Amino acid sequence: MEGSRALSTTNEDINARVRRLARQRQARQADRKAAIDDGRATFVSPAEFAERSGVHLATVYRRLADGTLLHKKLIGKGLKRGRLMIYADQIAAPEGGAGR
Numbered sequence: 001m002e003g004s005r006a007l008s009t010t011n012e013d014i015n016a017r018v019r020r021l022a023r024q025r026q027a028r029q030a031d032r033k034a035a036i037d038d039g040r041a042t043f044v045s046p047a048e049f050a051e052r053s054g055v056h057l058a059t060v061y062r063r064l065a066d067g068t069l070l071h072k073k074l075i076g077k078g079l080k081r082g083r084l085m086i087y088a089d090q091i092a093a094p095e096g097g098a099g100r
Contacts, residue, residue, distance in 0.1 A: 042088055060086075069086055070086070073085075
């Protein structure tokens with residue numbers, strides 16, 4: 001009986017941690033969206049760019065490939081293939097690719 005009690009406490013601890021991590025993730029996402037809205041963000045992901053500019057994600061990737069959207073590729077620990085980040089100031093003018 002004592003073993004099942006320890007297991008249930010462990011499950012409760014795990015569930016509490018999962019809930020806490022979910023709240024932290026939601027807070028980070030809200031902060032990120034606020035930074036983009038306020039103009040504090042320097043870079044945005046292709047998905048964020050597509051959402052903010054009203055174009056399809058495939059269109060964003062085509063524009064990245066043909067060079068009309070300026071971007072940087074971040075490579076670091078845990079990023080095996082890198083991560084494309086688009087300059088946030090291009091959201092206001094996605095058609096012309098104006099920016100840096």
